[in-house]
Amino acid sequence: MAKRFLTALLVLLMAASASVAFAGDCLNRGQLDELYCDEDGDLVADSPKDESEWLDPSTLVFTYTPVEDPAVYRDAFADFQAYLEKATGKRVVYYTVQSNAAEVEAMRSGRLHIAGFSTGPTGFAVNLAGFVPMAVKGYADGFQGYNLIMIVRADSPYKKLEDLKGKVVAHTSASSNSGNLAPRALFPKEGLVPDKDYRVMYSGKHDQSIMGVAHGDYDAAPVASDVFDRMAEAGRIDRDDFRIIYRSAKFPTSSFGYAHNLKPELVQKIVGAFHTYRFPPAMQENFKGADRFYPVTYMADWKIIRDIAESTGTYYNKDGLKKMAAKEAAKRAKKKN
Known part of the structure; x- marks a missing residue:
């Protein structure tokens, strides 16, 4: 009995020690979930320091923010997916999500690597899923948005x-x-x-x-x-x-980005593909004349969205995500009825 107690105590002490060590490894986390770290202070998750935690999947999973008819945008992004495959040398598949909350959870769990998140839910994706926004739809002289x-x-x-x-x-x-x-x-x-x-x-x-x-x-x-x-x-x-x-200031439209723990060399290829791709005519028509992905940062270009969220009582944390999921579920149930 005593031996089992000591063994259990030792396990608990080791776990506590590891937890403290892990917490001590991160000098700044900001509003990010405990899974992530932001030591460079740009408000998004840093790439893991331990190279063994980098992901380099043979197949990249991509999606766009959930809409009424997901097939429309799956087809709209088909040409870009082919471009992304050539740029990365990897297969790219489209993953259909049914809600913003489900999209956040998919990236948090590692099932989603590259994504477009709606303007508001971008904050949840950043804080809770390690999402790194880097582009929005736009033009040569700026991003697509409204004031x-x-x-x-x-x-x-x-x-x-x-x-x-x-x-x-x-x-x-x-x-x-x-x-x-x-x-x-x-x-x-x-x-x-x-x-x-x-x-x-x-x-x-x-x-x-x-x-x-x-x-x-x-x-x-x-x-x-x-x-x-x-x-x-x-x-x-x-x-x-x-x-x-x-x-x-201009409100940005949906953000595009990647999971923070993708291998840095792979990230460079993904970012390069987004910045060099030009929308074909059919894609421009789908996205109101936008002809490219325009570079943005979460710190600068989402500041106005964060300010609005904070002043209206929206918090990009787990409780906030649960509330968003509940609202989305209620809307879907209402449509069925």
Whole structure:
């Protein structure tokens, strides 16, 4: 009995010692899960120091953020997969995922090597799955994205956000990023607090907010720049009827990247393939004119997304992932019913 107790105690002490040693090996982890380390301070997981932990699979598994019809994007990326195979000398297969949470778990478990994650879930992939974002869809002069803009009528006296104090401003809906969440996160830093400094009225949609400003129903409205541009291009509105008094930094679209523990030489080939590939016409059509993958970093280009998430109570940790998974499951169940 005593012998078994001592043996068990020894095992526990060895495990504790190993745990301390492992923790001591990482000088900075930041918000990353305990599986990862960020000693260079770029907010993403470092490549493992131990070369035995590097992955060099014979087949690379790739996926894109889950959509209504996964087959559409599996076909859309077929040409790029062939390009990636030539660049890496490895077979590349497409792995269909049914939810953002499932995609994060697939990379965390090592079943997914290269992926495109939606803008918001990118933070979960970085912190919980060791994902390293390095590109988004874009053009020669920048990445594809959109801005939050605050619009007023051109004949109004409003020239800056602070001029809207005491006025009526149309937000779109409670869950909208550019129509509600982003304004609540970003405007206070500019001296304007929604609900406190101006009266919020929900219009329901971006186009309804825009038309409401045009008709004088609202003094102003925060809307997505791409919706505003499409309405102007379609002739539904005249740009000259509006004034833009605020424009946020650009919100990036889905991020593309790789698992942090892939062999560095393999990573170089993957990154090189992303940066040299040019979209064929059919792929450009699928992705609204984007013709390439544009280089980005999580630290710089996702800062605005992290700020919005933090100010609205979204945390890129395990609890946050569980909440996202629950919401996704509820949506799928609702669609079935």
